[in-house]
Amino acid sequence: MILDLQDLTPVQRQNYLQHAIAPRPICFASTVDKAGNVNLSPFSFFNLFSSNPAIIVFSPARRVRDNTTKHTLQNVLEVPEVVINIVDYGMVQQTSLASCEFPKEINEFVKAGFTSEPATLIQPPMVKESKVKMECKVHEIKPLGTEGGAGNLVICEVLRMHIADEILNEHKMIDQRKIHHVARLGGDWYCKVDENNLFMVEKPNTKLGIGIDALPEPIRNSQILTGNNLGQLGNVHEMPVIDPAFDDTQLKNIFQYYAINPAEMESELHTYAKKLLDEGKVQEAWQVLLAS
Numbered sequence: 254m255i256l257d258l259q260d261l262t263p264v265q266r267q268n269y270l271q272h273a274i275a276p277r278p279i280c281f282a283s284t285v286d287k288a289g290n291v292n293l294s295p296f297s298f299f300n301l302f303s304s305n306p307a308i309i310v311f312s313p314a315r316r317v318r319d320n321t322t323k324h325t326l327q328n329v330l331e332v333p334e335v336v337i338n339i340v341d342y343g344m345v346q347q348t349s350l351a352s353c354e355f356p357k358e359i360n361e362f363v364k365a366g367f368t369s370e371p372a373t374l375i376q377p378p379m380v381k382e383s384k385v386k387m388e389c390k391v392h393e394i395k396p397l398g399t400e401g402g403a404g405n406l407v408i409c410e411v412l413r414m415h416i417a418d419e420i421l422n423e424h425k426m427i428d429q430r431k432i433h434h435v436a437r438l439g440g441d442w443y444c445k446v447d448e449n450n451l452f453m454v455e456k457p458n459t460k461l462g463i464g465i466d467a468l469p470e471p472i473r474n475s476q477i478l479t480g481n482n483l484g485q486l487g488n489v490h491e492m493p494v495i496d497p498a499f500d501d502t503q504l505k506n507i508f509q510y511y512a513i514n515p516a517e518m519e520s521e522l523h524t525y526a527k528k529l530l531d532e533g534k535v536q537e538a539w540q541v542l543l544a545s
Contacts, residue, residue: 266402275438284336285334309411338380501537
């Protein structure tokens with residue numbers, strides 16, 4: 254299917270984009286107006302854009318339904334400060350409740366059952382239940398349009414972070430396994446980040462990977478190894494060589510049973526290498542592949 258966005262209604266456009274561009278982290282923003290009225294609302298158009306200076310951006314879009322603006326946008330225009338409270342699984346249902354379009358005079362802290370906690374540098378309060386809270390000043394608000402669905406980029410600088418000790422590791426850094434982030438998908442769908450779906454991908458730093466194009470042709474054109482597997486193999490910094498000390502029982506068995514049929518042996522070697530790669534054992538997988 255090919256879609257030209259100009260041919261879609263605003264509702265259709267929003268639906269396709271929010272299902273496709275996901276998961277999106279949730280900005281749970283607490284703001285105040287010039288009279289001191291508090292607002293608390295979640296936004297999934299949100300992310301980190303710079304660490305020095307520490308800049309985050311979220312976008313309270315104009316409502317598709319009737320082109321009205323949200324209280325959060327009105328508040329930051331009056332008082333350019335915001336606390337961004339990070340949402341985890343333990344508070345997601347309350348956060349969803351806070352997204353209801355309550356009248357301006359209604360305090361979502363009370364409606365959603367959250368505890369208001371004074372910030373230390375700015376006026377809006379923090380959500381005590383959130384495990385990471387960021388006090389921010391608003392640098393700029395950039396409208397992206399005037400029709401329903403148009404975003405308003407709220408560009409903020411993080412001044413101070415408040416982090417719960419319970420999610421820190423022994424080095425006083427955030428342990429990704431201890432903060433169960435939730436993120437927005439399309440429609441009513443969310444996702445939860447926990448130990449069951451976390452995985453690590455080795456990140457290239459100063460040394461360059463050899464690249465998939467440098468892999469031997471039988472490996473590069475394998476019918477068994479996936480694109481992810483080839484990416485793992487191509488991420489080594491130099492072409493591996495056979496290690497005479499490498500000792501592997503299954504590799505010996507493959508040679509014993511399939512040596513008379515080179516095609517079957519290559520298939521078995523690639524199958525075994527794939528298993529090792531899926532387990533994150535890149536160097537071992539290279540030794541199995543080099544054995545052929």
